[in-house]
Amino acid sequence: MIHNKIPVFVLAAAVLIISVFPFTGCHRVANKTSSIEAVSLINEAIDARDNERLEYLADSLGKAGKLSKGESNYWQGYAHYQMGERELAEYFWQEAIRVTENSTDPNDLVYYAKSASYLTSQLCRYAEYASALHTALPIITRLEKIQCDTTSDYTNLLIFAGCSKTYFDKEAPTASEMLERAYQMHIDNIQQKGSKAAYRDAVAGIINVAYIWIYVKGYEEGMVWTERLGGLVREYMELYPDDQSYIDKQWARYKIFSAISLEGVGRHGEAEMAYQEYLQTSFSKTLEGLTNASDYFTVAQQWDQAVSSYRSIMEYLQKELNIYSLDNIQRYLLKKYRAHQMLDQQDSINHTARQICEVLDSAILNNRRLDASELHSIHVRDMEIVEAEARSARQRQIYTTLLVLFLIIAFSIYIVFRRRADRKLRKAHEALKEAYDQLEETTTIKERMESELRIARDIQMSMVPCMFPIYPGLDMCASMMPAREVGGDLYGYLLSGHMLYFAVGDVSGKGVPASLFMAQATRLFQTLAKQGMSPAEICTRINDALSGEDNEGNMFVTMFLGLLDLETGHLSYCNAGHNPPILGGGENGGDFIQMLPNAPIGVLPGLEFLGEEIESIKGRPLFVYTDGLNEAENPAHEQFGDDRLLSFLRNCSFESARQVIESITADVEKHRDGADPNDDLTMMCLDIKNI
DSSP states (O other): OHHHHHHHHHHHHHHHHHHHHHHHHHHHHHHHHHHHHHHHHHHHHHHTTOHHHHHHHHHHHHHTTSSOHHHHHHHHHHHHHHTTOHHHHHHHHHHHHHHHTTOOOHHHHHHHHHHHHHHHHHHHHTTOHHHHHHHHHHHHHHHHHTTOOSSHHHHHHHHHHHHHHHHHOTTOHHHHHHHHHHHHHHHHHHHHHOOHHHHHHHHHHHHHHHHHHHHTTOHHHHHHHHHHHHHHHHHHHHHOTTOHHHHHHHHHHHHHHHHHHHHHTTOHHHHHHHHHHHHTSSGGGSHHHHHHHHHHHHHHTOHHHHHHHHHHHHHHHHHHOSSOOHHHIIIIIHHHHHHHHHHTOHHHHHHHHHHHHHHHHHHHHHHHHHHHHHHHHHHHHHHHHHHHHHHHHHHHHHHHHHHHHHHHHHHOOHHHHHHHHHHHHHHHHHHHHHHHHHHHHHHHHHHHHHHHHHHHHHHHHHHSOSSOOOOTTEEEEEEEEOSSSSOSEEEEEEEETTEEEEEEEEESSOHHHHHHHHHHHHHHHHHHHTTTOOHHHHHHHHHHHHSSTTOTTOOOEEEEEEEEETTTOOEEEEEESOOOOEEEOTTTTEEEOOOOOBOOBTSSTTOOOOOEEESOOTTSOEEEEOHHHHTOBOTTOOBOOHHHHHHHHHHSOOSOHHHHHHHHHHHHHHHHTTOOOSSOEEEEEEEEOOO
16 A cells, blocks of 8 residues: 555646646746846837836836836836936845845946936935945945946946046046046047947036136146147037037036136136126026036126126026026026125025025925935835835745645654654654753843943043043033944044144944044044144144045044134134034134034045134134034934024024033933934033133
8 A cells, every 4th residue: 555655646746846836937938038128128118208107117017026126126216316316326236235145147347337327416416425425436346346336337436436536636646537537438439439429428527527626726737637628529510410418518518627727727808708608508598507607707706797697597597487496506506696795785685595595495394395305215115125025034934835835745644743743742842942041041141232332431431531621711611422233423532732633523333343443533632732743744644544445344433623813812723524514702702613524434545635724713613513413303303403503503692612512412411302312422512711
């Protein structure tokens, strides 16, 4: 009987296994066919400029497995980018990079590079050059390592990384090398293909480079890249003379960039000629064209013309827009206000100021609504991914359970089943006992770790001073409140005679890694301050020590570092990417200090930091803080904000530095309304009185 039953079971198992394989094979064939159909549908939506349909197709086809995860996320990001939804576009491109960063599949690598290219382009567009640099550099390195460094997307990444480095340091040799290499790759691509796409890719890339040089006032280099742009546009005009709309736009850009660069180097007559040629283009009549013209007038200091240009821009915007955005207020209204200031047109200054006040509130509310909508969409997307993974896990569990049941039914008899059950029961009992022992051990380890973290916190807090220098007329106080057991904020001071060094910093990230980085920065500050260096020299030396290959975690620290002469009140300082401090007194009773845009410490090796000075701050309290203050959130995720901070300090009765810090701490706690702190919070207040 036994010999008769086994073949029956084997046959049944074989039937089950064979019945599974045809479905798998058909599924693979269908996927291959559907992938071609999916690409066709995507292309149709792109050609029709139907971005809502493109987003829907990319999402649904990705869920159906007809597009890869990287491809699906890339096209969703592209669709949201075309619809002006910045947050969602960046979210999907970051997701595309995440799901493809370890893949070696050629299709995945294509969308890995494309997503990185669009993401860094978006970051550069909004002047987030530090983020663009941190995004682009590791991806460039990986593409070079796997020899995928010949595509247009790789070339674009070189350009955006080079432009970002140029923003922080015009003299950086690595930036120039990247930009020159990208330019040569574009030229090689044109020589190989000679197509419209090759020329357009090159023109778009060189426009970015010329623009960044003009933006950082490197007009000599700006002229070099502008002439390269002009040469390419001329070649394009000869090869494709019928493409008039594109030619007009790029020729206009070449002429206005020429006008700005020539004006910047003092060649006024040639600049005016280039500007007059620019006015002959249709592009000069568009909103972007009017804006470019106003930039030229600003460099040329032709304020009457600038005012007239901004007036035309305002008329254009009022016709085309129902509501101002924060971007439009910054790009147009504030520049218009400055032009009126330069002409000392008080009535126009007041009118523009009132206009800014009238539209600012609605622009902020509209921006918040857009952000909230995009964040909600991101949350919904995340929940869909979680639910899909949960469904997939349940299906795998069901299939596994069915197979186990089938094997148990086929192979088991009553006695064997009974013995197996007994063995399982004994094993379960042993496993339970082992689990209990492990739980007990884990609890002990957790308690030890918590104890060690408390000790680490005590050590860290001992590194920042709790006593402050005693000097005639000086009132100084500071506090630090980590969001976790240990944090990444820092403050410190060094009194040498009548010279007081002081620093406040914020390390990227939180927890133990940030605290270790904080300890390094604190030690370096104390060591270099004792050598009598200037604040800018200290920042430069700390940057040299903390950046480069040894900084494997790509950590950085923002820092405000000052040197105060307690006799004269003279303040020398260097701001390394930190929040602008608030200086009390003055006409408004207190304002943010306007400062140079130094990069954070640790971002790029070899940077030379720039210092600034204020003649005297005697009788004017100085308040320095980290972003754990202005970005403190309540349960509704509303931030404390710069405006509230400035208003509080302007209306605060200054009894002592300690009283100011304690009052602000109480106001922040009131604003949080029970919410956990989302970041470390550090404050320093000092005042040197006239004696």
